[in-house]
Amino acid sequence: MSNPTVYMWPKASPHNKYSELLTKSIEDNGLQVEHYDKRNPLKPSKGDIVHMHWPSYSYQASSFPLTLIKSLFFAGLLLFLKARGVRLFWTVHNVWPHSTGKSKWDYRMRKFILSVCNKGFVLSESVKQEVTETFGVSADKLIVTPHGHYVDAYVGTGTDIRGRFGIPPEQFLFLFVGRINAYKGVEKLVEAFLSLKLESAGLLIAGKVDDGYSLDYIDPINDGRIKVYPQFVDDRELVDFLKAGDVMVLPYNQITTSGSAILALSHFKPVVAPRLGSLSEYIAEGCGILYDPDDPDGLRKALAKSIDMNMSEAEKHISKKLAELDWQGIAGKMIKVYTGTKRYEVNV
Template identity: 70%
Template sequence: MRKPIVYMWPKTSPHNKYSELLTNSIEQNGLQVEHYDQKAMFKPRRGDIVHLHWPSNSYTASAFPLTVVKSLFFALLLLAYRCFGMRLFWTVHNVWPHTGKSGWDKLMRKYILTVCHEAFVMSESVKAEVAATFGVPASKLVVTPHGHYVNAYARKGKDIRKQFGIAPDSFLFLFIGRINPYKGVDQLVEAYAQLGQGGCELLVAGHVDAGYDLGFIDRVNDGTIHLYPQFVDDLELADYLEAADVIVLPYKQITTSGSAILALSHKKPVVAPRLGALGEYVSEGCGILYDPDDPEGLLKALRLSMEMDAKETEMHIAAKLRELDWGRIAGKMIQIYTGTKRYEVNA
């Protein structure tokens, strides 16, 4: 019997190592994976797998009439795959696109979930949210965690503390990633400014969305807040993480955070709100979660993070990373692909 080919949409991404790491693990577990794009549109055969990841670009365009046309084509394509015997899956990385949500997004995402055989979600909380938001049965949503990033980013050996004039013995809070209103950097800066504690510094690094004013940093900066408003290259990412004591992710909204998993992969505790899947990944001992509705929640979490025992924290993180092993995740995902067994993996 011919083994199915997995058409991963996409197989690799320049913005995220997730697809590459998943692909490598699936191939190591015995299935061939091909990149899906327009050139591969007519390649899948009966029994093959078509696995979507970020579908919004496939149904949206610059103008609404074009969006309608593009959406109809996309919907018919998925339906044709289903009718001709391909197996369809979608990993719901985000309940809504990063650009925001709309009625059209809800319509299309509900359709995708309906036409797919099953969908993967990365936590129980996201499973519940997706089922409630789009009215699909929970039995169609399979919980498979986001794998870790251990050894995915090699150190370049750059001394980040020296680059920014951060003392070697300072307790360093780090925010790293895209900087926009939804990431809560303004709340982080405000909370840090209220710490009133010496011996600590804050580094904010990442690409700033056009038009987002970072003047709130200058207004409270006492010289211990450092800003690098540029994209952090993959070759330097590990160096930034290694320089920090704690990674702070003060998101105002989130589904699943690869940044939290990236931090844990470098054995760094995480400070984050109890939102989306964060509570299931930043489990007890791996960091500090706070109530996003508590005005002093982030401030209290920063203080608590400075009191964490390093060795004990590392033990908790190591246990979490064993749960997020890619081989384990890919092997179970393959069984879902082929319909040989149903099961859920909890992060």
Template identity: 70%
Template sequence: MSKSTVYMWPKASPDNKYSELLTKSIEQAGLHVEHYDKETVLKPGSGDIVHMHWPSNSYQHASGLALTVLKSLFFALLLLYYRIRGVRLFWTVHNIWPHSGRTRWDYIMRKYILTVCHRAFVLSESVKQEVSGVFGISPRKLVVTPHGHYVGAYPGTGTDIRRKFGIAPDRFLFLFVGRINPYKGVDRLVEAFASLNLEHCSLLIAGRVDKGYSLDFIDAYNSDGAISVYPQFVGDDELADYLQAADRVVLPYNQITTSGSAILALSHHKPVIAPNLGALGEYVTGECGILYDPEDPNGLRNALRKSLDMDMKQTEKQIEAKLRELDWSRIAGKMIPIYSGTKLHEVKA
């Protein structure tokens, strides 16, 4: 295994730090990792590892079905070529379906990828069960290795976010940060927060708004000015500043597989309020935050109110314990033997 090269696909991404942090931990464990792209496509040989993360970019084409079919055929043959050469193939299933939506072609290609790969990594037990059920893949082929933490990954700029938005230091601040679209549930959050009418609390919503989605509805709930809105992209260098300003991070999603936002919040020692969906129940455990029933019309409202009374000393201990579970070196230490096929070992989130 020491002579094998891991071709990380990709080794780093401007949109997600996962593969960069995973790569660093694998390199620290002694393996050589190269970035996989069109320049290295013919380099993997017998005993090497190709580790995919977001394969939909490799089989989808924006110009229509005909070109998608041709691109998919090339991709499928490439993976088969790797298998014939003795390359070991792996896929981390970050999302069961692409963000662009589910199609029949996605089902065909993703099932093929799962079939041709030696193993697939999933980020939670719930995702393992869903992938197995949806694609008819044996659970034994799916290995649970949790999403690592983001401690130190986003250092921040030192900007005082409360001062920037005129939020007093003594006000209790709920924060939503990230891309804003219908499935993120910001409308429910605004309604639930406003219904509590808490004089000492504020809500900050920050993130780029998807085209065609409007936040104009917030005006009707914001007569007292307790809700601040920053409808702009929050860069990686600013994320820590926003999280530092918050007392609680709220993720009122309508649907979710694995939330990097929840892990990011915990990495900055912020309790998370979220629905009990997808893998959230395996990451926001104990007193790391409050999970609510997404089917309960008052679930989010009650969770916001309940979060005001959390025992922060106990919560800090729970978050620290969770971050130890999500240590990257621990995750790499379990993943590397699976690369080599020496054993199958799962790590619980």
């Protein structure tokens, strides 16, 4: 009996290396992986696997009437594939889409997707619990497979980011890198940082600002210690920005799983973040500082505490966590779930 083909949806993304790294690991373990092409949606045959990652892009549209039509086509496609004997899987990266948040239609669609999938993958135990409670699915239907690390996934250009922004080499630098919008909590970070009044520390905020959000509030209150780069940080310079910082700060208002936190750990940068979603499972003891999001002074205290971290000890803790996020082990577990059997050898 030949091995099934895995149709990854998508196999690669221009904004996230997760699918690409997962694909490589699955291929290293002996299964063929192809991109699920919507131009040839009926290519998967009996026994093959279709693995979805961000299905909201396949059922959402610019207006509800269009969303309804798109959703019906998408639901029909999944039902057809299921009837054809294709095994369906969904990695629930976010309980709710970032674009729309919680809506009744998203609830119906996501509950439906989980109902037709053979299994769902979740990136932490806390997300598993949230998904089961939110959508009323059995815990047995959800398999925890952690988000793999980004070690060696990005190569820098060697650009001196501190030099570019006039940041002294000896200054302790808090770093925020990523898309900037309302749920990221950047305004709270600015407020907490300025309240520290530490001349020996700086803050660098870098990332594309989403439409409808603005960083204009920073200029009137900036005392010169905050540097802002409101542009998309491409893959070539991402490592350069990470090397410039001492600590990554992710002051999210809401989060399921943070690739940014894993990216920071992959470059041995401790993380300051709220105790939300699965962050407490990834930012393990010694890998950073988690604070109570309900404490109005929690972020400020966490920033102050991070300055006194023993970075050598932090690196040891981060190394241990990265070993748990090895892609080969994740791929091996997924392959066993895909096939429903242990007859396929995996290189774990």
